[in-house]
Amino acid sequence: MSEHEAVVFAERFARYRTEVLAEVEPPGPAAVRRRVRQRRRRTLGTAVAAALALGTGPVVGYAALTDPAPPPGPVQPTGTPSGSPAPSTSAGSSAPPTPTGAGSSPAAPNGRISRAQLLATPVSLPEWRPGSACPTKGARLVGEATRDETNVLLGLAYGDVDRDGATETVALTQCLRGTGGPMQVVAFDRDPAGGIVTLGRVATTARETPQWITDLEVTPGGLVRVQVADLAPGGGWPLDWSQRQWRGYRWGDGRFTQVEGPTTFGPNPYFADLAVSATDLTLSTAEDGSRSGTVEVLVRHLRGREVTRAVLDLDLPGQLRLVGGSTACADDTGLRAAPLVCRLGPIAPGSEVRLRLELRVPPGSALAAGSAQVSVVPYGPGGHHLIEPDRDNNTATINWR
Structure with missing residues (x-):
């Protein structure tokens, strides 16, 4: 190879490296100017290649690399077109699998009910x-x-x-x-x-x-x-x-x-524990044929708040008439259809009320041996019942013969 050919080869290789590097550089103003200069050199290189066509075969191959690439043509389909691309099934694919819903929890139903x-x-x-x-x-x-x-x-x-x-x-x-x-x-x-x-x-x-x-x-x-x-x-x-x-x-x-929160209640402040007791009634017969006797009733306030008033009911038969004794008890003038009622109060905690009741059976009224219940109910402010923690001691029995 002559010295002239060596020089030409050197210039061609230098241009080739320069153009390849330019292809991988990012676009910008400097790249545009470089591209214009390269196109001018291509024109000169084409003329030199024509003159050396017979003796420079390898040079022709390299010169072809410097020619502008033809514009891209239409892409020809390689298979039957489909509406959506088929997923790749090649081994090692990193594409995530198609969700199937397995393992997902459905939303809880709305339990708001009107x-x-x-x-x-x-x-x-x-x-x-x-x-x-x-x-x-x-x-x-x-x-x-x-x-x-x-x-x-x-x-x-x-x-x-x-x-x-x-x-x-x-x-x-x-x-x-x-x-x-x-x-x-x-x-x-x-x-x-x-x-x-x-x-x-x-x-x-x-x-x-x-x-x-x-x-x-x-x-x-x-x-x-x-x-x-x-x-x-x-x-x-x-x-x-x-x-x-x-x-x-x-x-x-x-x-x-x-x-x-708490699990139990303490004593209610609106309570009073009253206890009642009574003696038996012993009837004696008078000259006029009447029968009479005395009953004592004791009401005790054991504990709790003050009792504004208490009502004592004596479920005595109508033949037994109240003729004397406590003024807290009232009776009518005829045969009673309702219990004999005594109204007491106020009663302080720890105190007691003792009642002495004189009872009489009028002449000609028959009264067989029997018994009657005595009960007491405590009341508080406003006339409302007070709670009784022990109802068993709120009643007593009067017997007679």
Whole structure:
């Protein structure tokens, strides 16, 4: 190879390296200017290649590399076109698998049940305490009781009590019996099909305490709070006198358990423990054929608050007439159809009241041997009954012969 050919080869290799590097550089103003200069060199190189065509075969190959590439033509399909590309199944593919839903948890059903829906749908209730005749299976709740032994809906609260991310319904119900009856708080939910199902009983009343439920609520954390009262209203007992407590219940292990608040009540401040006793009646016969005798009745205030007044009932037959003794007792002029009533008070704790009653059977009235009950009832402010912690000592028996 001559010196001239070597020079030409060197220039060609230098241009080749320069152009290849330019192809991998990012575009920019400098790259554009470089491209323009390269196109000018290509024109000169083409003329030199034509002159050396016979003796420079390898140079022709390299020169071809410097020619502008032809514009891209249309891409021909290589198979039958489809609506969506088929996923690659080659080994080692890193594409994620198509989701199938396996392992995902469906959203919990919405257990928020309106009052109207709850009244319109038969529900199952936990068992009422023994002696209650209200239904529990397929029971219909009523908004207002018109007869006894019906399940009354008294109140509603809402919250996520089982912590499944959805709302449940908590209801206060009562098995009506007269003006009272047992009460319970019940939680309801919905099944996946939308049906109403019973989740469980939250709290209930008892024969002793608590005898009444006054309110309920659900906290944002799912705690069911129930306000209970120690004594039920009615029979002369106002609800205002009942002690009240808030108790908290939480769902777990398939049931509600109390987790907050007191579990017992202390002595109610509106109580008084009165005890009554009486002597037997011994009747003696007078010259006119009448029979008479004396009875002593003792009322003691053992403990509790002051008794504003107390009513003593002596269930004596009408033939036994009160003719003297205590002025606290009254009698009529004819045969009695009602007990002899004595009104006492006030009676302070630790004190006692002693009554002496002179009784007489008029001539011609027959009175066989028998007995009668004596009972005492304490009253407090406003004329309401005070609670009696021991009712057994509130009665006594008078015998006669």
